[in-house]
Amino acid sequence: MKKTFDEAEISKTLKDYIVTKRHFRDFDITREKVSAETGIPKAYISIVMKSVFGCNFYDFINRHRAYQAHRIIHSLTHRHSTLEEIALQCGFSCRMTFHRSYLKVYGITPGDDRKACLVGRELTLFMVHRFVVHSFYLATAQNS
Numbered sequence: 001m002k003k004t005f006d007e008a009e010i011s012k013t014l015k016d017y018i019v020t021k022r023h024f025r026d027f028d029i030t031r032e033k034v035s036a037e038t039g040i041p042k043a044y045i046s047i048v049m050k051s052v053f054g055c056n057f058y059d060f061i062n063r064h065r066a067y068q069a070h071r072i073i074h075s076l077t078h079r080h081s082t083l084e085e086i087a088l089q090c091g092f093s094c095r096m097t098f099h100r101s102y103l104k105v106y107g108i109t110p111g112d113d114r115k116a117c118l119v120g121r122e123l124t125l126f127m128v129h130r131f132v133v134h135s136f137y138l139a140t141a142q143n144s
Helices: 007-020 031-038 042-053 057-073 083-090 095-106 110-143
Strands: none
Touching: 007 031, 007 042, 007 057, 031 042, 042 057, 057 083, 057 095, 057 110, 083 095, 083 110, 095 110
């Protein structure tokens, strides 16, 4: 009896294994490993990646690594991490792949995105400080 090909079920299983369980962070992730872990034939993985997600296996992996890197770059808890540390946390073993994947997804390099993020935070802090000082000045002027 031949197994049927259920694209929706396979795409759900792949997304669960790669994204939800965060296996995209594994340096050694391959179609072969995903096939062995999920029981989905390698050929089906390639077909579903292309038809459902619109990319090949490694582009899908690197896209989710870039998403994770973006979250880290924009979080306050990792502001002291280097870009190399962030890349490694997300599963990138090569700086060029990190740079190229991030640029492909966001249209900006990770370094430039980080600079823009830091400038944005500084500007926000400056504006909050200015508002507090101005409010204090107005309150003391009214009380005089």
